[in-house]
Amino acid sequence: MSSTAIHLSKATFTLSAPDIRRLPADSGIEVAFAGRSNAGKSSALNTLTNQRSLARTSKTPGRTQLINIFEIAENKRLVDLPGYGFAKVPMEMKKKWQKALGEYLEKRECLKGLVILMDIRHPLKDLDMDLIQWAADGDLPVLALLTKSDKLSQGKVSAQVHFVKKELAALNADIKVQAFSSLKRTGSEQADKVICDWFQDENIQALSESSEAPLTEE
Numbered sequence: 311m312s313s314t315a316i317h318l319s320k321a322t323f324t325l326s327a328p329d330i331r332r333l334p335a336d337s338g339i340e341v342a343f344a345g346r347s348n349a350g351k352s353s354a355l356n357t358l359t360n361q362r363s364l365a366r367t368s369k370t371p372g373r374t375q376l377i378n379i380f381e382i383a384e385n386k387r388l389v390d391l392p393g394y395g396f397a398k399v400p401m402e403m404k405k406k407w408q409k410a411l412g413e414y415l416e417k418r419e420c421l422k423g424l425v426i427l428m429d430i431r432h433p434l435k436d437l438d439m440d441l442i443q444w445a446a447d448g449d450l451p452v453l454a455l456l457t458k459s460d461k462l463s464q465g466k467v468s469a470q471v472h473f474v475k476k477e478l479a480a481l482n483a484d485i486k487v488q489a490f491s492s493l494k495r496t497g498s499e500q501a502d503k504v505i506c507d508w509f510q511d512e513n514i515q516a517l518s519e520s521s522e523a524p525l526t527e528e
């Protein structure tokens with residue numbers, strides 16, 4: 311492996327922001343975690359970074375209300391986004407997070423990959439499909455993690471993965487599907503590889519434009 315190898319375990323908390331204006335400069339590469347409230351976004355982040363309490367998790371949906379940034383290397387960040395689709399929060403609050411989420415997705419140029427988390431027992435709800443379709447339309451690569459796979463038998467897990475893959479194949483986009491459990495660490499190696507590849511892929515491009523590029527000296 312080259313010296314630019316990415317290790318998600320290097321993640322450190324950078325900041326929490328209520329809207330995109332408070333985020334770090336829009337440069338480098340971000341990989342964001344999105345999904346319905348309670349889908350297991352923050353738990354997956356902790357599992358993938360091998361840090362038990364990097365991102366705050368909760369039994370109560372709506373825990374993550376801010377955009378949380380974790381730096382894993384210079385100008386490479388993981389992003390924990392507020393969940394969507396949770397009905398039981400006051401309308402005003404909901405509007406605010408959903409605005410932050412929408413703005414982040416629409417305006418953030420450095421967003422290079424989207425991890426969409428769905429409870430394996432209830433995947434592909436309307437809002438999930440809207441988000442996946444939006445990413446597909448914008449050629450943004452997607453990793454669909456079917457979370458809490460420890461809650462189903464192996465046979466049912468395979469059936470759900472098959473079902474989701476089949477549904478998403480119709481979109482003809484760069485979408486990978488993986489069963490995942492934060493509890494059992496199922497699928498974490500595969501997810502790690504996909505995410506690191508996104509950082510590395512872009513890394514090649516980013517390097518060729520940065521001052522570190524070896525060939526620009528006259």
Ligand SMILES: Nc1nc2c(ncn2[C@@H]2O[C@H](COP(=O)(O)OP(=O)(O)OP(=O)(O)O)[C@@H](O)[C@H]2O)c(=O)[nH]1
Nearest residue numbers: 347348349350351352353367368372373374393492
């Ligand atoms: N059994 C099981 N429970 C899980 C798993 N991942 C998350 N959970 C539980 O699901 C609940 C929600 O997890 P979070 O990671 O906080 O979910 P979130 O998507 O970040 O939720 P919001 O921040 O509210 O949008 C918690 O009670 C977790 O312990 C898993 O792989 N297996």
Ligand SMILES: [Mg+2]
Nearest residue numbers: 351352373374
């Ligand atoms: Mg969360």
